[in-house]
Amino acid sequence: MGTKSRETIYGGSIRAAAERAAEARKTADRLAVEAWNKRMLGFQGPAQPSPALGDAINAGFGYLEVKCLGCNTHQTVTLDIVRRPKATPVHELERYMRCGDCSRLQGRPYKRSHLVALRVAKISASDPPSTWWPGER
């Protein structure tokens, strides 16, 4: 009797609602990252609370700028290769970061760093290549 499928009747509005929700999540994630960046850049912290790793990536902020307190270099860490659950708050990464140069110099993992801000791109190409890596506990 020519009944339309549920897909035909509801499919479009369900997809549109899902898209709106995804869009709103992205906006919320971006605002949370911007608020965190403002606090970090304006007040140098506190870093806690901070957006989750996955939320920062979802908002388009794929990089975390870190300053080594040993050698004062600023480097960027690529968030999507960090082997932590996506729900991990960004500030928790601080204690896993090790500076390659300072670690070599001191002969042990050097982990004193300051989180600067979340970034949409790596900091300028003229900066030294990142020697930071997300180490194991």
Ligand SMILES: [Zn+2]
């Ligand atoms: Zn260093």
